[in-house]
Amino acid sequence: MRDITAAIFNKIRQDDPNQAEFQQAAQEFLLSVDKVIDDLPHVAYHKILDRLIEPERAIIFRVPWTDDEGTLRVNRGFRVQMNSALGPYKGGLRFHPSVNLSIIKFLAFEQTFKNSLTGLMMGGGKGGSNFDPKGKSDAEVMRFCQSFMTELSRHIGPDTDVPAGDIGVGGREIGYMFGQYKRLRNEFTGTLTGKSPLWGGSYIRPEATGYGLVYLAAAMLQDKSDSFEGKTCLVSGSGNVAQFTVEKLNALGAKVVTLSDSSGCIYDPSGIDTEKLAFIKTLKNVTRGRIAAYAGKYKEAEYYPRTENNGANKIWTFPADCAFPCATQNEIREIDAKNLLAGGVRLVAEGANMPTSLEGVDVFHDNGILFAPAKAANAGGVAVSGLEMAQNSSRIQWTAEKVDQQLQRIMKGIYATISETAERHGSKGNLVDGANIAGFLKVANAMIDQGYV
Numbered sequence: 001m002r003d004i005t006a007a008i009f010n011k012i013r014q015d016d017p018n019q020a021e022f023q024q025a026a027q028e029f030l031l032s033v034d035k036v037i038d039d040l041p042h043v044a045y046h047k048i049l050d051r052l053i054e055p056e057r058a059i060i061f062r063v064p065w066t067d068d069e070g071t072l073r074v075n076r077g078f079r080v081q082m083n084s085a086l087g088p089y090k091g092g093l094r095f096h097p098s099v100n101l102s103i104i105k106f107l108a109f110e111q112t113f114k115n116s117l118t119g120l121m122m123g124g125g126k127g128g129s130n131f132d133p134k135g136k137s138d139a140e141v142m143r144f145c146q147s148f149m150t151e152l153s154r155h156i157g158p159d160t161d162v163p164a165g166d167i168g169v170g171g172r173e174i175g176y177m178f179g180q181y182k183r184l185r186n187e188f189t190g191t192l193t194g195k196s197p198l199w200g201g202s203y204i205r206p207e208a209t210g211y212g213l214v215y216l217a218a219a220m221l222q223d224k225s226d227s228f229e230g231k232t233c234l235v236s237g238s239g240n241v242a243q244f245t246v247e248k249l250n251a252l253g254a255k256v257v258t259l260s261d262s263s264g265c266i267y268d269p270s271g272i273d274t275e276k277l278a279f280i281k282t283l284k285n286v287t288r289g290r291i292a293a294y295a296g297k298y299k300e301a302e303y304y305p306r307t308e309n310n311g312a313n314k315i316w317t318f319p320a321d322c323a324f325p326c327a328t329q330n331e332i333r334e335i336d337a338k339n340l341l342a343g344g345v346r347l348v349a350e351g352a353n354m355p356t357s358l359e360g361v362d363v364f365h366d367n368g369i370l371f372a373p374a375k376a377a378n379a380g381g382v383a384v385s386g387l388e389m390a391q392n393s394s395r396i397q398w399t400a401e402k403v404d405q406q407l408q409r410i411m412k413g414i415y416a417t418i419s420e421t422a423e424r425h426g427s428k429g430n431l432v433d434g435a436n437i438a439g440f441l442k443v444a445n446a447m448i449d450q451g452y453v
Contacts, residue, residue, distance in 0.1 A: 008053060019106075021106040033049070043448075055080045055082045058105070060101065063144065065140070075129050078099065079161070080105050081155075083124045085450060088122065090115055093166055094127075095129050096128070096130070099130045100130070104128060114378075117439050127152070132168070153180070162385070163177075164385045171194065190393060194388075210241045210244025212379060213245055213248075216414060217322065220370050232321050233254050238260060243277065245351055257269055259291060260291060265304050265306070266301050268302075312336055316339050325351060325352050331356075341369065354374055371432070421438040
């Protein structure tokens with residue numbers, strides 16, 4: 001790295017020595033910006049990088065709630081409001097035992113540039129709690145969500161900060177939190193996105209991240225005069241993003257052969273068709289079961305339990321043309337990237353946030369794999385969240401067809417932007433550089449315009 005970017009990264013390591021996820025996200029970003037920083041003396045003069053790496057506000061709070069036995073439980077809540085140069089803070093809430101300040105900061109940092117790429121007026125933020133909704137009753141989830149929102153409501157609003165869902169936060173949780181916000185503030189506003197279309201939500205919002213991921217990947221293939229027709233695809237995860245990634249891939253003529261959850265993965269060489277996907281949706285969304293049940297129902301499928309050693313992730317060892325990591329961060333390490341390469345994969349598009357390690361990304365770039373980073377590839381969810389905000393502000397609701405058309409336009413536009421930016425700055429084909437530089441320049445120029453705040 002050049003002196004200016006190296007100094008910033010050293011500052012992060014010194015000030016936040018235990019925040020591994022945030023350091024990783026910052027390093028990936030700085031490695032791209034390093035390639036253009038000498039051409040941006042105004043950025044250095046105004047110390048944009050020094051300011052970008054510090055959240056405008058980081059809020060940590062306790063969340064007391066009672067379980068069904070009447071026992072008091074206490075969890076930790078977070079909201080990191082990273083950057084508001086382009087609009088109100090915007091980003092999801094994650095409920096998962098792994099949540100800590102480092103993870104929320106890395107997500108908020110990534111969200112800032114992801115939102116920039118959509119072309120919509122949204123800043124970057126992220127939040128959540130180490131609460132685990134798995135195994136909890138609806139009543140317990142409701143009591144937790146109401147307690148969480150009682151504190152969070154002090155810091156959000158339609159023109160300040162507009163949270164959405166993420167891992168562990170779906171329509172149920174958004175509903176409970178919105179109801180509590182409405183009760184506390186005595187107002188019905190578009191403060192949360194991901195709401196039900198029955199009461200202010202946008203059509204296509206549940207589908208948006210998965211659909212958008214496939215739309216951007218399709219644009220990558222189209223640029224190579226190719227398509228998904230006849231392609232075999234690996235998809236990890238089995239939640240919202242994975243489900244709708246499978247749905248859209250099926251619609252475009254591809255065959256998906258894998259899904260996973262925290263317990264393990266399934267491999268179905270005959271393909272996860274519409275009927276099988278409907279079973280997955282019921283299993284994960286209604287009965288909240290484990291992916292192993294799929295292999296119990298469909299005998300052509302094999303189930304592989306997750307191992308706790310440092311070996312390869314089994315899901316990335318099967319032969320395929322394309323891979324879509326849609327589970328969690330760092331699920332593709334160097335060994336997994338090499339396995340994907342050996343299995344014939346030529347395109348990888350990230351549906352989760354930072355699912356590929358830096359070493360894994362290097363393997364893809366060194367071997368000419370078409371690779372779409374999360375801050376571009378999974379921007380469909382926040383793009384439709386932005387469209388939901390616009391609908392709420394106007395007190396109208398667009399049709400599903402109109403929202404889907406807007407989503408396709410935004411995702412194609414993101415691909416064009418990051419592809420052109422990469423080529424313009426000497427990194428043709430490197431969409432990581434393209435996404436980081438394009439997202440950064442827009443935020444940096446807005447920060448310069450708005451002064452030292």
